[in-house]
Amino acid sequence: MSGKSALFIVAEGSEELELIAPVDILRRANINVTIADLTDSEHVKTKSNVLIKTDAKLSDVKCNKYDAIVIPGGPSYKTLAAASVVGEILKTHEQAGSVIAAICAAPFVLYKHDIAKGKNLTSYPSVKSDIEGAYNYKEDSTVVDGKLVTSRGPATAVEFGLRLVEVLLNKEEKDKVAKGILYPL
Amino acid sequence: MSGKSALFIVAEGSEELELIAPVDILRRANINVTIADLTDSEHVKTKSNVLIKTDAKLSDVKCNKYDAIVIPGGPSYKTLAAASVVGEILKTHEQAGSVIAAICAAPFVLYKHDIAKGKNLTSYPSVKSDIEGAYNYKEDSTVVDGKLVTSRGPATAVEFGLRLVEVLLNKEEKDKVAKGILYPL
Numbered sequence: 001m002s003g004k005s006a007l008f009i010v011a012e013g014s015e016e017l018e019l020i021a022p023v024d025i026l027r028r029a030n031i032n033v034t035i036a037d038l039t040d041s042e043h044v045k046t047k048s049n050v051l052i053k054t055d056a057k058l059s060d061v062k063c064n065k066y067d068a069i070v071i072p073g074g075p076s077y078k079t080l081a082a083a084s085v086v087g088e089i090l091k092t093h094e095q096a097g098s099v100i101a102a103i104c105a106a107p108f109v110l111y112k113h114d115i116a117k118g119k120n121l122t123s124y125p126s127v128k129s130d131i132e133g134a135y136n137y138k139e140d141s142t143v144v145d146g147k148l149v150t151s152r153g154p155a156t157a158v159e160f161g162l163r164l165v166e167v168l169l170n171k172e173e174k175d176k177v178a179k180g181i182l183y184p185l
Numbered sequence: 186m187s188g189k190s191a192l193f194i195v196a197e198g199s200e201e202l203e204l205i206a207p208v209d210i211l212r213r214a215n216i217n218v219t220i221a222d223l224t225d226s227e228h229v230k231t232k233s234n235v236l237i238k239t240d241a242k243l244s245d246v247k248c249n250k251y252d253a254i255v256i257p258g259g260p261s262y263k264t265l266a267a268a269s270v271v272g273e274i275l276k277t278h279e280q281a282g283s284v285i286a287a288i289c290a291a292p293f294v295l296y297k298h299d300i301a302k303g304k305n306l307t308s309y310p311s312v313k314s315d316i317e318g319a320y321n322y323k324e325d326s327t328v329v330d331g332k333l334v335t336s337r338g339p340a341t342a343v344e345f346g347l348r349l350v351e352v353l354l355n356k357e358e359k360d361k362v363a364k365g366i367l368y369p370l
Contacts, residue, residue, distance in 0.1 A: 017343070017366075020205040020235065024339065027233035035235075043238060048212035050205065050220075051238035053228060124367070141367075154209065155368035158202070158340055181202075182309070182326075183340035 002030040004168045006068040006099075007061065009086055010054070011038040015074030016046035017154040018103045022070060025161030028177045029169060031068075036061055038076075038083055047074040062089055067168055069093045073104020073124060073153070080109045087113035094147075099167055101149040103160050107131055110150075120145035124153050158183055187215040189353045191253040191284075192246065194271060195239070196223040200259030201231035202339040203288045207255060210346030213362045214354060216253075221246055223261075223268055232259040247274055252353055254278045258289020258309060258338070265294045272298035279332075284352055286334040288345050292316060295335075305330035309338050343368055 006026055010019060019035070026033050033055070037044045040057040062085055069090060071080060080086050090113050094100055102110050107123035110116055111131040121135040122143045131137070142151040142159045149167055151160035162183065166174035178184075191211055195204060204220070211218050218240070222229045225242040247270055254275055256265060265271050275298050279285055287295050292308035295301055296316040306320040307328045316322070327336040327344045334352055336345035347368065351359035363369075 015209075016205050017202075017209045020201050021339075023235060024200075024202045024231075024233045046209075048209045050208060053236035053238070153367035154206075155343055155363075155366045158343075178340075181340045182338035 001032055002169055002173070004067045005032040005034070006070055006164075006168070007064070007066040007089070008033065008035045008070045008072065009038065009058065009080065009089065010035060010044045010072060011076035011079045012045050013047050013075035013079070014044055014072045015104055015154055016048055016050045016052065018072035018074065018157045018160075019046065019052065021157035022161035022164055025158065025165060025177055025181070026168075028180060029165040029173050031165070031168060034061060034066075038079060038086065058085065065096065066093065066098060068099035068101055068164065070164070071102040071106040071109050073102075073106045077105035077108050077127075080106070081112035090115045097147060099147045099149060099164065101160070101164055103151040103157060104153045107150050111135075116145075116148045119148050121148065121150045122152055123150060186217055187354055187358070189252045190217040190219070191255055191349070191353070192249070192251040192274070193218065193220045193255045193257065194223065194243065194265065194274065195220060195229045195257060196261035196264045197230050198232050198260035198264070199229055199257045200289055200339055201233055201235045201237065203257035203259065203342045203345075204231065204237065206342035207346035207349055210343065210350060210362055210366070211353075213365060214350040214358050216350070216353060219246060219251075223264060223271065243270065250281065251278065251283060253284035253286055253349065255286040255349070256288070256291040256294050258287075258291045262290040262293050262312075265291070266297035275300045282332060284332045284334060284349065286345070286349055288336040288342060289338045292335050296320075301333045304333050306333065306335045307337055308335060
């Protein structure tokens, strides 16, 4: 293993491609990935009705320390934005210098929990107007600002995963995984 | 629903991104998707150790008629290439004029079951030398030849799903899904 760890926080409606692409890519880079559902469910039911088994109960791991907290998008973003436990996990990890990552509508979760305000960030266009006042909003497909990694939507989920590997490990590891998955062709 | 249907045949080791990206994209296009594991398992354990719940037992659905049979890649390709039931499903559907689709190493499954020989096709580079003699092998990221849709690897799985929507439905539906997932940005 790489010695690095990442916690993916999901809820009913999480976008499966935005979950699975970075999980796959981080595990290919030997990063220890844990998927946990807000309601401690054994499975998360994703946006397009795929049932994906979680790795842990969020209540069991919420006090653990991870090198990255990753939040996929999908309609779950509203639930996650309203959940105080998600805010606590994000704040603790931001203060500890961990990587904070969100894709699609999930940057709204960061906004609601008062995370990384003022930094460079992007999101799915639908939540831009809600959050752009609090950040230096960008239109790039994936934006890295120090330990903050954000991306725009399902079609950018592979790039999002690769940039996370680069931030958590290094460019060589990112390039190795990219080559294996044929990115870019 | 679109009235169209697709059966995804998986086995232990199937590449999760090559499964989830087209499943998500086809379901966004209202195509009725069924995921079935070769061993009738309730979950398929993917290459990077994600447990994804299957929708049906392959033994229960193997005689059903689908508009598309889709085979994701990953180390499962050897098991699927050796399974006579997979060959029977593929042959029946090829003869009926259904779409046959395979990504990454899965075109080797088509090769072993004697499907679509002579047609334009691509694959993950590692199986090229095994199969190129039997097809008109291409290096494009995704290749469509009539009802045969093949693609190269995890990073081309989104494009693969979108081309499948175009072949099963039409360009308008493909464009609609592409716009929703921000492809291309």
